[in-house]
Amino acid sequence: MATLEERLKAFVKLGDFLRSYKPGKKNLGREYEELKAVLLQARLKNAWFTDDNLLYALSAWGELLSPDNLQAWTSSYSIPENGGRKIAIIMAGNIPLVGFHDLLSVLVSGHSAVVKMSSNDKVLLPFFMRKLIEYEPQLDGKVEFSEGILKEYDAVIATGSDNTSRYFEYYFGHKPHIIRKNRNSVAVLQGDETKEQLQALGEDIFRYFGLGCRSVSKLFVPEEYDFKASFEAIESYSHLKDHHKYHNNYDYNKAVYLMSEFKFLDNGFLLLKPDEAFASLIGTLFYETYSSKNALVEKLIAQADKIQCVVAEGFTPGEVAFGYTQKPSLTDYADGVDTVEFLLKT
Template sequence: MLEPQQRLEAFVKLGALFRDYIQFKSRAAEEDREENHLFVQLDRSVDLAGQKNGWFTEDQVQFALEVWGNCLAEERLSAWLEPYEITVNQNKLVALILAGNIPLVGFHDLLAVLLSGNNALVKLSSNDNVLLPALLNILEELAPGMKNHVRFEDEMLKDFDSVIATGSNNTARYFEYYFGKKPNIIRRNRNSAAVLKGTETKEELKALGRDVFQYYGLGCRSVSKLFIPQDFNFDLLFEAFESYRYLLEERKYQNNYDYNKAIYLMSKFPFLDNGFVMLKEDTSYASPIGTLFYERYEDLKQLKSQLQKDQEHIQCLVAKGFMENEVPFGRTQYPSLSDYADGVDTVEFLLKT
């Protein structure tokens, strides 16, 4: 059995591998590149993940690996875990029911379970069932014995001590029914929003595009809703978004964009369109792919009150000088290790249950 410090060292090595891999891929055209057999394993898993899920393009998966490579630096991991008392293995079996909307969306939960000294019983989403097993194989090479702490299960989960389940509002009801008697974290739908004042620079609006379009808008940290002043200039926003027009080259994105546009046209819903993303006035937070909802406001104080009431629906709020805990433009897809989903401290839960 690996002790918490040994597990930490394994993830530090994994982070270094991710960083080296991203650099290796950026030098792909160089003839004198030196290939690592673990890079070959990563290449195969990235390719297979894309074959099974068309949203998991090579660029998207590599972006996820790059973000995690930075998070798994030793100083960041140590700073994250420093407030907690993790001295010995907890040896509890924690069931993880993972989502599959973006690449490696469940990696943080697995990381928290293992570094808190516990073991994981993992039920993967069919949309993301390649990458985590591949990374566990690599971790086993970096730290023999790591596989003893993780088991993947396709059937009904049983004989576990606690559970962390991520899904929709509908699946949350089933999770509560089946797992309500166990210590649990049950996550529901959340979306991210941005508050614009109309004074943003083109660079800030372009950065907002990363918050909107990374992972095709499929993540809970993806901005799907804008709050704008009454006299907001949409031309500036469309101009800043223009560099993301390449999204139409991805068939799945284009099909969703075309489908939703047809629905709006047939339903005679008013919307704005620049040829690859639509802006529709709507009070909902969750917008379909290829669409960004917006809502006008008259008073920032009233808006702040409204957003505070809607906290349970919001994962990230992008803004500049608007309220506490806001996320700067362009940074929603670069979470820190302490940015817990739904704001629930996963490590504290694992240590206290």
């Protein structure tokens, strides 16, 4: 088994590779032509995986997999040279490479993995693994991609919905596990946000078409809030209506709201609907008004198990700055559960 230093060096090389990818450049070279082909395959298999979102995901991981970031992340743990356990990872497929952090955590911790990928995201991760083995041959055999029923594992990391979590609990509850359910992100507006902040909020709402758990799906706004400035600030995202799947969802939801006589606002590519729920539909953003900051803080704390990120400025501890929900660090663990700590105790 590769040492911790050797494992980290492989991920550093992967980061170097991703940062060096220039998709518009001709004569990229064999390894980059292979990546280009993999990206095309991923896009053809999943229409939500647009060029823009795929390249964003690659760029984000390229930045994260730097020597400084990896060293800062791992230095707070006592990681053995060889964990020796086999960890089953059941991945979601809502955004590109959404399960890569789990695999990174397993390999860095010295364990091996058996991975069940989502049918929506099946080509990127095997390519990443091939590159890692190229950089560090001792990683060969440490990751198995499984199509069938998972067998012979010591612990489980499973990501899904509230419905699938019940299935996961039934089948995997007897093993050490992390089982993730539905979570959504919210933004708190106080009425004094700058145009730049509201534009940045558009990134939190629309990146990956709002399909990620870190995507803002609901706004909390003061009573009598005027949405005019917010609508104007996000106008640059109007191109989303040209994406057929997004546009179909937007049209369908608008038709349902009209027939049901629901109250909503519409800017031509986003529907704003008053609703107490957190999980809004594609092309829709829920909102709720508040009159008391303290009461809203208490509400957010009481429902923390449903919330992944709170976007705000100077409102609550642990908040995320406008425009940064899709820029998590290596220590921003899903559901706030430290994956590496779990793996080291397994």
